[in-house]
Amino acid sequence: MTDGNVSVPSERDENSEPGGNSEPGGNSEPGGNGEHGGNGERGGNSERGGNLVEVRDLKVHFPISRGVIFDRVVGHVKAVDGVDLSIPRGKTYGLVGESGCGKSTLGRALLQLTPPTSGQVTFDGVELTTLPPNKMRSMRRRMQMIFQDPMSSLDPRQNVESILVEGLQAHGIGADRNARREIITKTLDAVGLPKWALSRYPHEFSGGQRQRIGIARALVLGPDLIVADEPVSALDVSIQAQVVNLLDELQAELGLTYLVIAHDLAVVRHISDTIGVMYLGALVEEAPGDRLYRAPLHPYTRALMSAVPVPDPEVEDRRERILLAGDLPSPANPPTGCRFHTRCPWAQPTRCADERPVLRQIGDSRVACHFAEPIASGELRPHKVTAQLTRPEDEGETPGVVSAPSEPGSFV
Amino acid sequence: MTITERARKKAEKLDRLGELSAARDEERGVSLWQEAFRRLRRNPAAIVGTVVLGLFVLVSIVGPMLVPYGPTDTIGIREGLVKSGQGIIPGSSADHWLGFDHQGRDEFSRLIVGARQTLLVGVVSTLIGLAIGALIGGVAGAAAGLGGRWGRWLDTGLMRIVDMLLALPSLLLAVSIAALLGASLTTVMIAVGVVSVPVFARLLRGSMIAQSNSDYVLAATSLGVRRSKIALSHVLPNSLAPVIVQATLTLATAIIEAAALSFLGLGNPDSAVPEWGVMLADAQPYLGIRPALAIYPAVAIIITALGFTLLGEAMREALDPKLRK
Numbered sequence: 001m002t003d004g005n006v007s008v009p010s011e012r013d014e015n016s017e018p019g020g021n022s023e024p025g026g027n028s029e030p031g032g033n034g035e036h037g038g039n040g041e042r043g044g045n046s047e048r049g050g051n052l053v054e055v056r057d058l059k060v061h062f063p064i065s066r067g068v069i070f071d072r073v074v075g076h077v078k079a080v081d082g083v084d085l086s087i088p089r090g091k092t093y094g095l096v097g098e099s100g101c102g103k104s105t106l107g108r109a110l111l112q113l114t115p116p117t118s119g120q121v122t123f124d125g126v127e128l129t130t131l132p133p134n135k136m137r138s139m140r141r142r143m144q145m146i147f148q149d150p151m152s153s154l155d156p157r158q159n160v161e162s163i164l165v166e167g168l169q170a171h172g173i174g175a176d177r178n179a180r181r182e183i184i185t186k187t188l189d190a191v192g193l194p195k196w197a198l199s200r201y202p203h204e205f206s207g208g209q210r211q212r213i214g215i216a217r218a219l220v221l222g223p224d225l226i227v228a229d230e231p232v233s234a235l236d237v238s239i240q241a242q243v244v245n246l247l248d249e250l251q252a253e254l255g256l257t258y259l260v261i262a263h264d265l266a267v268v269r270h271i272s273d274t275i276g277v278m279y280l281g282a283l284v285e286e287a288p289g290d291r292l293y294r295a296p297l298h299p300y301t302r303a304l305m306s307a308v309p310v311p312d313p314e315v316e317d318r319r320e321r322i323l324l325a326g327d328l329p330s331p332a333n334p335p336t337g338c339r340f341h342t343r344c345p346w347a348q349p350t351r352c353a354d355e356r357p358v359l360r361q362i363g364d365s366r367v368a369c370h371f372a373e374p375i376a377s378g379e380l381r382p383h384k385v386t387a388q389l390t391r392p393e394d395e396g397e398t399p400g401v402v403s404a405p406s407e408p409g410s411f412v
Numbered sequence: 413m414t415i416t417e418r419a420r421k422k423a424e425k426l427d428r429l430g431e432l433s434a435a436r437d438e439e440r441g442v443s444l445w446q447e448a449f450r451r452l453r454r455n456p457a458a459i460v461g462t463v464v465l466g467l468f469v470l471v472s473i474v475g476p477m478l479v480p481y482g483p484t485d486t487i488g489i490r491e492g493l494v495k496s497g498q499g500i501i502p503g504s505s506a507d508h509w510l511g512f513d514h515q516g517r518d519e520f521s522r523l524i525v526g527a528r529q530t531l532l533v534g535v536v537s538t539l540i541g542l543a544i545g546a547l548i549g550g551v552a553g554a555a556a557g558l559g560g561r562w563g564r565w566l567d568t569g570l571m572r573i574v575d576m577l578l579a580l581p582s583l584l585l586a587v588s589i590a591a592l593l594g595a596s597l598t599t600v601m602i603a604v605g606v607v608s609v610p611v612f613a614r615l616l617r618g619s620m621i622a623q624s625n626s627d628y629v630l631a632a633t634s635l636g637v638r639r640s641k642i643a644l645s646h647v648l649p650n651s652l653a654p655v656i657v658q659a660t661l662t663l664a665t666a667i668i669e670a671a672a673l674s675f676l677g678l679g680n681p682d683s684a685v686p687e688w689g690v691m692l693a694d695a696q697p698y699l700g701i702r703p704a705l706a707i708y709p710a711v712a713i714i715i716t717a718l719g720f721t722l723l724g725e726a727m728r729e730a731l732d733p734k735l736r737k
Contacts, residue, residue: 159441
């Protein structure tokens, strides 16, 4: 039943091209970067396969400066420290990790909102890190962002119409006011906001509606990629499902590619095709969604998964919980070798502390752990020195089993 | 069902809801400025301040046309009522409501005519300070917030200049400027204006840097909006509220400072134009004989400054985003 009512991007292209707008930024804009033309074809045709986004060894280091008169750089916060990932066209890549692990910075660096220190970001065959600012600005039309807090990401002095029209004006889309208004109205429809919202201001909406405005703002330019940074974590649980479903529906309808950053494992599982787990600025594991939840390979992922409550009380009582000892180490001074070895219950002497593991392909997962296989097979047991393995109290060695009376005559 | 239909149904349902609450539908959205104004109208302090200032402005515009005696008319000496040498300065009477000053001029008329001078000095000097300060602060704030490395250098340079101004005590600075340029009305305005430049510059810069780090600026960047447009249409309008409040409060200090300069003899040398600060200075030798001569202009200065302060504080409350419901 595609009556084309909400097929926003195709309508848009018809509007923008005959509008005689020579402003760069149309779909035909090649980005002009000859050395990365390896993909042969370019343009926003979302039916084509392959990877829309490729990130190679991306690093974002923030300098720490001291000094009263002259700033002196005394160190770097390695927010993102060597990340490789690729996002296939039309798919959703979920990025999880505890707060402070650099997942938001990665999302922003991918969009060049935070300049990366080194590494490459290739978007649809175009290398973004070396793109001149003006070319980058017109590329932004094809990659948009949804923010965590819809209130602070909307200018409180703009009404919805001017919020939505801003991007169109910046890229010269829509011949006149009426044409732009038409695009905006369609986008509002697509995110389920009423027309009278146009003259309203952000503070007059509820949290869920505001996030819809944020989504509409990202959608109105007809992007290929949307980076959603904690898109639902500021919303009520009842609203979260609505927004997640809206994102799902929009992807099905418009063929969008998502990078969803979240710390809510359930949300990420629901929406993602592939999930990457970040720890201290680097990916530790990457796997197809279900696989990651069924059989996590990296010790950190296992700990993360063991924190997800199970809706069955019996299973919940019986299952093993891995409680990590200590806090996330400082990204200004990360541990040597494997970043996780200071908290890892499976850490082995010398190798884990000396050699930084790279992502290796194991089955259909990629894992950055020297001992992933022996851990998975149970050959390597967790030790309790550096990390505690906690079980509910009042239970014996085997959790979930009521212990037999130890002395004759005692009651069970 | 495709999402096209579902979304449309959802939108229609919402539209119907909107129609049901027809009043809501017809009413346009309320912008932050409108909301602030609504809050302002409900605040008693704002009403008192506005009334005081309204009277003040009214008096300074029409007052000089209505006063019973000329402000330089030494009627008291002509009629032999005032002999300041012998310490005879009569007070209130039916003809002269506030009595005479030491030169036998009608005190009430001088007070009324002086209001215009005070308003002029206050408003013009605040505007001078606001214009220069906002220009420096706006450029520095935009450069520091959005301009990258070179922007930070520009910001540092501008702010060091402002810091130098800020390091001097404000009255000393005003006195030096007034002394340098020679006593005149323009000098007073410039001197008082320059004193408030660093305040406005620092305020606007800080506010703009804070706004530059907000999510909606990031959102605009990711939309592909030009940086200059972000600075002008997002950062600047959102940074103005504290500056407007400060301008209202500065009007009060400007009036006091202008009076202080006049008091020190650096004001308008044309003694034909009465000014509250000059009147205060003139009353000094006669404090023992007739202290009321000092009290009248002092009370006038205090009430006017209070009016501006009340309004300024009320505006601060109305514009404060934390107090938004």
